[in-house]
Amino acid sequence: MTEYDRPFSIELPAKRQAVTMAATVASWLGYIPSLAGDKELPDEPPKALPASWYYSPEIYQLERRAIFSKRWILVTHKLRFTKPGDFLRFEEAGFSFVLCLDREGNLNGFHNICRHRAYPLVSEDEGNVKILSCKYHGWSYSLNGKLAKAPKFEVVPGFQKENQSLFPVHVHTDALGFIWVNLDSSPNPVPWEEDFDGVDRQERFQRFDFTQYKFDHTWQMTGDYNWKTLADNYNECYHCTIAHPDVARLADLSYYYTVSTPGHIQHFSRPKPDKVDEDIQNASTYYFPNACMTVSPHFFYMMRCVPTSATSCSMEYEVYRHIEASDEDFEYIDSFFKRVLDEDKHLCNAAQKNLNAGVFVNGQLHPDLESAPLFFQNTVRSLLKSHSDEERKINREIWPARQHSAGQATAEDVAFCLGHYNFNMISFRQCLAIAALPLAHTALALNDISSRAQSATNLCGDNDYIILESSPWIVYNMLYNAAQMVGTQCTNYDGMTTSDSGTKEVLWSSVTDIDYVASTNNVPKGYSFVGLTQNLETKLSAISSIPAVYNWTPTNTTEFKGNICFDFMTNDVKGDSTSSSSRELMLWLQYEGGQLPIGWTNGPAATIDNLFGTSWTLYEDINTDTGITVSTLMPTKQFEGSFSGDLKNWLLAMADLGRFTESTYVNVGNAGYL
Structure with missing residues (x-):
């Protein structure tokens, strides 16, 4: 009995029959099991x-959805706003927003988006204005965000200026004058105190009077690394002895420690x-998700590590000088920190190159010296998993920062784009992806099979398919008993879309139209699936992960008999998926109508506990038609409509049962309706 610790939250919506499927790259959540070569230690350090x-x-x-558009983010200090009209422009993970001091002394936050045609209102990083004016069509807004003028719209029937204010951003100023924002469009975002209560009342701050500092300058560096790479680096000084000679020369590193608290x-x-x-004493704090502040008697500086992509970021620094600091003292401490921060940049750039290379999976961290990076990573993991669970419940992405415009037409158009309309098809919505396989090969022999054009089409032949351009997928209709069928089974390619996150989604459907006669059991025996044409013929040991999400919605069920599954082919010979030495691996997610796996009459061959949040029973035997051994896992609790997980865990579990080794090749991978 094999056990894996990768549970996933499963949504069980109402069942229907039919099949519109969508394939997209999935988010991967949770740890990947240890690979060959990793030692299983009784007290293994955390990874x-x-x-x-x-x-x-x-x-x-x-992360943009679960963190940067949902949590409070430290951005600046009130010392930067001295008179009405002062504004600052910020970027956070692709979100652009503006902070502006109005004539009543209120600090307001707005998305940097004109309500007319989404043109940026502000292009400068800072400045002073009397009014916020769009340089596209001339719409202008007062400093409190209300629409002041929309040229020529006064003659448009039904136009209401009061409904066209700038999209607001929540703003909070803490007891020390630091300014925070929350981009959640909800009027009641998560309370600031939930994560940061007491952060502005730290005892070590009592010796610093922040009103005695003045803003001095900003500076910036770009990094070719993920924002979390820098967060991990900043939150430990385990590397300081080797990588920061100035720090090692001045600081007592044997004393250094961190205290991690929520936020x-x-x-x-x-x-x-x-x-x-030398008076270099300081107090440093890292504020989740991506900011830090260090204060000393001579200055304090703030850093924001702003994500600009999955593998790049911009470090934005604000430097404040104590009013009594001498030029010599200020320049000394300022240059000291800039040297250290530049050293960190080069460390992170070099580490990220290897993270991107597809060799390294993860390393063991020191439970004490690297406790803060572990705390940070656990916070990220928790927030992403929680948000992902909420998305799976409603089968769509949740963007908290997204604004909501009034109007039935808008709601209908948005719903149409999201695919909320059901056109009475037999349809499943499916998401499938395989990542981090270093080689690219075509897994199916397609020479003698009729192909179709790239446009939307119905695939109703015995072996009909369409290879999707600019993607690693094929949509395939396969029938085993076409001559005996009474009726038809078609697999329809409906098109390819791009989700809000930028990932491609393949829409497809499987439609069965027969008059079922129980006495003859004349069901179509076939397979409708989306399969991979690239990144296959790779040894299991060389695969770092196979993240997959699979959502389906059956409709119009009448005498439905079939199953929803993943179907992989393995062999010790690269590329061989047809000889008797091959093994077919099937992961059944949902099965109805008495559909049974090969080997059912032999009884269970093995069981696996806690794989994808449930236990599984293995059935296996030789397919007498092909001579290939088929190993089918059936869940104790069926996945009725939704599945998410790393499929490599499935393959590792089968390897642990002795069905093959990690040197076995994964030659075919697909998901569909059998």
Whole structure:
């Protein structure tokens, strides 16, 4: 009995019959099991998040939804706003927004988007204005965000200026004057105190009077690394002895430690005894998700590590100088920190290259010296999993920052784009992806099979297919008993769309039209599926992960008999998926109408516990038509409409049962309706 610790939250919507399917790259959540060569130790140190979390575009888009458009973010200090009309422009993970001081002394936040045609209102990073004016069509807004003028719209029937204010951003100023924003469009976002209560009342801040500092300058660096790479780096000084000679020379690193609490990480350090007179004492805090602040008697600086893509970021720095700091003291401490921060940039750039290379999975972290990076990573993991669970419940992405315009027409158009309309088809919505397979080969022999054009089409032949351009997928209609069928079974390619996260989605459907006669059991024996044409013929040991999401909605069920499954082919010979030495692996997610796997009459061959959140029973035997051994896993609790998980865990579980080894080739991979 094999056990894996990758549970996934499963949604069980109402069942129907039929099949519109969509394939997209999935977000990968949770740890990947240990690969060959990793030692299983009784007290194994904790491991970092997998490398894929540091380069996956899908994880980045999920972070934009789950973190950067939902949590409070530290951005600046009130010292930067001294008179009405002062404004600052910020970017956070692709979201652009503006903070502006109005004539009543209120600090307001707005998305940097004109309500007319989405043109950016502000292009400068900072400045002073009397009014916010769009340079596209001339719409203008007062400093409180209300629409002041929309040229020539006064003659448009039904136009209401009061409904055209700028999209607001929540703003909070803490007790020390630091300014936070929350981009959630809800009028009641998560309370600031939920994560940061007391962060502005730290005892170590009491010796610093923040009103005695003044804003001095900003500076910026770009990094070719994921924003979390820098967060991991910043939140430990395990590397300081080797990588930061200035720090090692001045600081007592044997004393350094961190304290992690919800929302922030406090860093504690002290100078070496012979360096106390140099007055380099400071207090540093990391504020989740991506900001930090260090204050010293001479200055304080803020850093925001702004994500610009899955593998790039911009470090934005604000430097404030104490009003009594001498030029010599200020320049010394300022240059000291800039050297250290530049060293960190080069460390992160180099590490990210290897994270991107597809070799490294994750490493063991020191439970004490790297406790803060572990705390940070656990926070990221928890927020992403929680948000992903909510998305699976409603079968669509949730973008908290998205604004909602009034109007029935808008709602209908948005619903149409999201595919909420059901056109009375037999349809499943499906998402499938295989990632981090280094080789690219075609897995199916397609020479003698009729192909179709790239446009939407119905595939009703015995072996009919369409290879999707600019994608690794094929949509395929396969029938085993076409001559005996009474009726038809067609697999329809309906098109390809792009989700809000930027991932491609293949829409397809399987439609069965027969008059079922129980006495003859004249069901169509076939397979409708989306299969991979690339990134296959790879050894299991070389695959870092196979993230997959599969959602389906059956409709019009009448005497339905079939199953929803993943279907892989393995062999010790690269590319061989047809000889008797091959093994067919099937992961049945839902099965109805008495459909039974090959080997059912033999009884269970093995069981697996806690794989994808449930237990499984293995049935297997030789398919007498092909001579290939078929190994089918059936869940104790069926997945009625939704599945999400890393399919490599399935393959590893089968390897642990001795069905093959990690040197076995994965030659075919698809998902569909059998």
